[in-house]
Amino acid sequence: xxxxxxxxxxxxxxxxxxxxxxxxxxxxxxxxxxxxxxxxxxxxxxxxxxxxxxxxxxxxxxxxxxxxxxxxxxxxxxxxxxxxxxxxxxxxxxxxxxxxxxxxxxxxxxxxxxxxxxxxxxxxxxxxxxxxxxxxxxxxxxxxxxxxxxxxxxxxxxxxxxxxxxxxxxxxxxxxxxxxxxxxxxxxxxxxxxxxxxxxxxxxxxxxxxxxxxxxxxxxxxxxxxxxxxxxxxxxxxxxxxxxxxxxxxxxxxxxxxxxxxxxxxxxxxxxxxxxxxxxxxxxxxxxxxxxxxxxxxxxxxxxxxxxxxxxxxxxxxxxxxxxxxxxxxxxxxxxxxxxxxxxxxxx
Numbered sequence: 001x002x003x004x005x006x007x008x009x010x011x012x013x014x015x016x017x018x019x020x021x022x023x024x025x026x027x028x029x030x031x032x033x034x035x036x037x038x039x040x041x042x043x044x045x046x047x048x049x050x051x052x053x054x055x056x057x058x059x060x061x062x063x064x065x066x067x068x069x070x071x072x073x074x075x076x077x078x079x080x081x082x083x084x085x086x087x088x089x090x091x092x093x094x095x096x097x098x099x100x101x102x103x104x105x106x107x108x109x110x111x112x113x114x115x116x117x118x119x120x121x122x123x124x125x126x127x128x129x130x131x132x133x134x135x136x137x138x139x140x141x142x143x144x145x146x147x148x149x150x151x152x153x154x155x156x157x158x159x160x161x162x163x164x165x166x167x168x169x170x171x172x173x174x175x176x177x178x179x180x181x182x183x184x185x186x187x188x189x190x191x192x193x194x195x196x197x198x199x200x201x202x203x204x205x206x207x208x209x210x211x212x213x214x215x216x217x218x219x220x221x222x223x224x225x226x227x228x229x230x231x232x233x234x235x236x237x238x239x240x241x242x243x244x245x246x247x248x249x250x251x252x253x254x255x256x257x258x259x260x261x262x263x264x265x266x267x268x269x270x271x272x273x274x275x276x277x278x279x280x281x282x283x284x285x286x287x288x289x290x291x292x293x294x295x296x297x298x299x300x301x302x303x304x305x306x307x308x309x310x311x312x313x314x315x316x317x318x319x320x321x322x323x324x325x326x327x328x329x330x331x332x333x334x335x336x337x338x339x340x341x342x343x344x345x346x347x348x
Contacts, residue, residue, distance in 0.1 A: 009099045014128075037080045102132060102143050104144065126182070138192070142194070150170075162261045200236065200263075228273075228291070237265040239318075248264075263305050
């Protein structure tokens with residue numbers, strides 16, 4: 001058990017999501033007192049139950065989310081089902097819990113969905129953030145906000161440092177940038193210590209947000225064609241969930257992380273075609289379909305993690321050659337346990 005973390009009171013708003021439940025489990029293993037606050041509405045249980053029946057792999061996502069909740073329950077982590085858009089209730093709840101650290105993850109975590117439904121995205125992203133900030137000012141030791149690589153917009157240099165110009169495209173990136181400005185403003189006005197994290201192209205077990213890696217694996221298991229936007233030469237800084245979680249643990253432990261912004265990725269962009277090549281190793285018969293890319297998706301690349309390495313000892317361990325085989329193996333085990341995709345051929 002890590003003595004730096006033992007007994008540390010951490011509340012994760014949006015903690016039943018992909019990042020949040022993985023972080024909560026890691027914190028509990030290190031002896032922290034973790035509380036999860038989540039409405040279960042965004043990419044979660046209530047959303048899936050209320051969605052029309054032809055949602056791709058809906059039965060699978062319900063199983064995955066129940067697996068998340070089972071893991072939290074087994075770890076003894078309380079899950080408080082509460083909508084963070086309700087300021088009065090959230091404020092009272094946080095006053096009762098008295099967290100030392102708040103990690104804010106409540107958001108619509110899908111750029112395409114954000115552009116199609118701006119009001120809901122604002123409501124679940126900025127409204128929840130404002131409520132969390134105002135409920136914790138002058139009360140917590142550390143407020144951590146998960147932003148995104150999308151705040152940069154088109155990368156203007158081969159490797160992007162935190163000081164790169166911020167010029168997002170579309171609703172999702174704009175709201176993430178607005179969130180960063182709000183967090184910094186609360187520090188300026190109320191001296192609320194913060195850390196802002198910018199991840200990129202996350203992937204890993206128990207994700208239902210339909211990110212590119214998840215879609216590739218599920219499509220291959222379904223026997224479909226991998227849909228690649230553009231010619232596949234575009235680069236993304238793919239980040240395995242364990243690397244991000246390890247970075248977040250370092251941020252919670254290290255006082256040097258306060259009032260800082262960190263890129264938190266693997267730190268080396270890879271072509272989409274590199275990911276396709278790994279998929280072909282596991283699914284030799286899978287077909288590829290190249291389609292016109294979304295004009296609202298910025299051209300991205302490598303995000304420098306030098307600052308996080310130097311200041312807090314961040315040390316990511318999972319290039320796609322390591323992370324994606326683990327992700328595919330997790331899906332393969334899920335297929336065996338849950339009866340999904342039993343007829344699909346997967347290379348050992």
